[in-house]
Amino acid sequence: MSAPAPDGGVRRLSTAAWGRVLRGAAAGEGRPGARFAGLFGTGGADGSAGLLAVLFPHTGAEPLVLETVLPPGRLSYPSLSPWLPAAFWYERALHDLFGVVPEGHPRLDPLLLPLQEPGRTPLPGTARAPGPLVPDEAALPRAVIGPGVFTIPHGPVRSGVVESVEYLVETPGEDIPRVQIRVFHKHRGVSKRFEGRTVEDGVAAAERVEGIASVAHALAFCHAVERCAGLTVPWAARLVRVLYAELERVANHLDVMVKLTDAAGLAVATARFALHKERVLRLTGRLCGSRFGRGTVVPGGVSGLPCLSPAALDGALAALRDAVRADWRAALHTPSFLDRLRGTGPLPPTVARAHGALGPLGRASGAGPDVRYERPYDAYPSLGLGAPPDFAEGDVMARTLVRGAELTRSFELLHQTSGELRALDGDAALRVPVPDAPSGFAVGSAEAPQGETLYLLRLREGRISRCVPRSASFHNLVLFHEVFAGDVLTDFPFIEASFGLSIAGVAL
The missing domain is CATH 3.30.460.80 (NADH:ubiquinone oxidoreductase Nqo5 subunit)
Structure with missing residues (x-):
C-alpha cells in the first residue's frame, strides 16, 4: 500500500x-x-x-x-x-x-453561463451572481466584416439525437472564415454537485459527468481517491478496469465512424457501424448489467468480475473484431468517402503542440499524450500497449486513421485481458477497503476515448469538499475555431464528427 x-x-x-x-x-x-x-x-x-x-x-x-x-x-x-x-x-x-x-484577456465573453437577464437567479454551480447583461436579441455577434457576410446560428437544437450547442457560423455564403461556440445550454454545475458526498456516491456522480466516457471518468475519480487514501488496487480489479475502459473506447470510435459515414450519405456503412456499436454496448451490458459500464469501477477496485466467462468473452470479441475490421477497410476504400476526409479541417501541428491537444485530435497532428502510455495505470503497464499512433497531417482523414489504429490496439488489449482473466484464481481479490474518513488532495487521470480526463479532488474526513472534473472535450473544443481554413459549409459535419467530443463534457 x-x-x-x-x-x-x-x-x-x-x-x-x-x-x-x-x-x-x-x-x-x-x-x-x-x-x-x-x-x-x-x-x-x-x-x-x-x-x-x-x-x-x-x-x-x-x-x-x-x-x-x-x-x-x-x-x-x-x-x-x-x-x-x-x-x-x-x-x-x-x-x-x-x-x-x-x-488583459483577449475576449472575456460568457462561456459556461448564459447571458443573464435582469433579476434572474444565477444558475446552480456558480459561486457568484453575475451582473446582468441585456443583449440585443435581434443581433448576432459578428467579427468577420465584408460584403455579403452574414451569421448562421446553427443550434442549439438540431436534428436527430445531437447535444445542444450553438455554433455561430460567419460566412459570405460557402466559406467559413470564423466559428463562434456557445456551450452554456448544457451547464449543470457539476462541481458543486460533488460537494459533501461520500466517495462511494462521488463515483456514481463521476460516471454521469460525460455519459459516453462513464468508465474513464469513474477511473480518474477513483485514481484520485486512491492517491488520497494510499490504496493499491488488486491485480484482478486492474484487469477488469482495462476491460471496460477499452470496450468504451471501441464504442466511441465506432460512433465517430457512424457520424462520418452518415455525413457522407453512405447509408449502408452508417447502418453497419451503428450495428457494431450496438453490439459493443450490448456486450458491455451482458458483462456488468450496464451498457455504459456503470457501477463496475469503485474506489479501491471493482464491484465484480464480468458475468461472461473469459472464453465466451474472447469469442464474442473475436467475431466483433473481424466484422469491424472488414467494414472499416471497406469504408476507407470508398473514393467518395475519402474525398470528404482528405484535407478537411486540418489542425496544424504547431497549434496542436502549443495548445496541448489531447486524444485522437492531438495525435493526428503530431501531439496528443496518451495517459495509458505516458503515465500507465491499472493493468496497462503489464499489457503490450506500445506507443500511441502518430500522424502529422492533422485533417479529418488523419483523425480517422488514428481511431482505426486505436481500434486495432483496443481489440488486442481486450484479447490479452480476457486471457489474463482466464488465468485468475477463483477467489482473487477485487477490492481493498477505503480507510475511514480519508483526507487529502490529489489529481487523478485516465485516458478517455476523447483524451486525457482529469479529476482534482479534495477530501475532508471522508467527504468531498471540492471535486473538479476536466474532460478532454473541454480542453479540445476550443480548437474547433482553428480548423476551418479553406473549408465550406458542407465540410462542417465531417469536422465536428472527427473531433469526437461531447458538449456535456465541455459545459460542466
Whole structure:
C-alpha cells in the first residue's frame, strides 16, 4: 500500500510568484516545457478565490500543481492567455463561475453561463451572481466584416439525437472564415454537485459527468481517491478496469465512424457501424448489467468480475473484431468517402503542440499524450500497449486513421485481458477497503476515448469538499475555431464528427 499524499504535491505561491513559476515551467527554461493541463478555481467562504494550475512535465509522472489565493475584493490577476493560448477557455470559465478577472484577456465573453437577464437567479454551480447583461436579441455577434457576410446560428437544437450547442457560423455564403461556440445550454454545475458526498456516491456522480466516457471518468475519480487514501488496487480489479475502459473506447470510435459515414450519405456503412456499436454496448451490458459500464469501477477496485466467462468473452470479441475490421477497410476504400476526409479541417501541428491537444485530435497532428502510455495505470503497464499512433497531417482523414489504429490496439488489449482473466484464481481479490474518513488532495487521470480526463479532488474526513472534473472535450473544443481554413459549409459535419467530443463534457 502506498503512502497517502495529503497535499498532492501542491505548491502554494503568491500571485506574482505563481504567474512567474507557471510561465517558467511552461517555457521549460532550457528544457522541454511542461504541458499545460488546466486552470481551475475554488471559492473561499470569505469571498476569496483560489487558482490551481496543473502541468505535466515531460519527464516524470507526477503533475505539477501550482496554487495561489486571490483575496476578497482583489479577484484579478494578469491573464495567461496572451502567452498561453490553451488557458483561453479556462480563464473565461473562471470569470463565469467565480468572478475572477484575468486582466488583459483577449475576449472575456460568457462561456459556461448564459447571458443573464435582469433579476434572474444565477444558475446552480456558480459561486457568484453575475451582473446582468441585456443583449440585443435581434443581433448576432459578428467579427468577420465584408460584403455579403452574414451569421448562421446553427443550434442549439438540431436534428436527430445531437447535444445542444450553438455554433455561430460567419460566412459570405460557402466559406467559413470564423466559428463562434456557445456551450452554456448544457451547464449543470457539476462541481458543486460533488460537494459533501461520500466517495462511494462521488463515483456514481463521476460516471454521469460525460455519459459516453462513464468508465474513464469513474477511473480518474477513483485514481484520485486512491492517491488520497494510499490504496493499491488488486491485480484482478486492474484487469477488469482495462476491460471496460477499452470496450468504451471501441464504442466511441465506432460512433465517430457512424457520424462520418452518415455525413457522407453512405447509408449502408452508417447502418453497419451503428450495428457494431450496438453490439459493443450490448456486450458491455451482458458483462456488468450496464451498457455504459456503470457501477463496475469503485474506489479501491471493482464491484465484480464480468458475468461472461473469459472464453465466451474472447469469442464474442473475436467475431466483433473481424466484422469491424472488414467494414472499416471497406469504408476507407470508398473514393467518395475519402474525398470528404482528405484535407478537411486540418489542425496544424504547431497549434496542436502549443495548445496541448489531447486524444485522437492531438495525435493526428503530431501531439496528443496518451495517459495509458505516458503515465500507465491499472493493468496497462503489464499489457503490450506500445506507443500511441502518430500522424502529422492533422485533417479529418488523419483523425480517422488514428481511431482505426486505436481500434486495432483496443481489440488486442481486450484479447490479452480476457486471457489474463482466464488465468485468475477463483477467489482473487477485487477490492481493498477505503480507510475511514480519508483526507487529502490529489489529481487523478485516465485516458478517455476523447483524451486525457482529469479529476482534482479534495477530501475532508471522508467527504468531498471540492471535486473538479476536466474532460478532454473541454480542453479540445476550443480548437474547433482553428480548423476551418479553406473549408465550406458542407465540410462542417465531417469536422465536428472527427473531433469526437461531447458538449456535456465541455459545459460542466
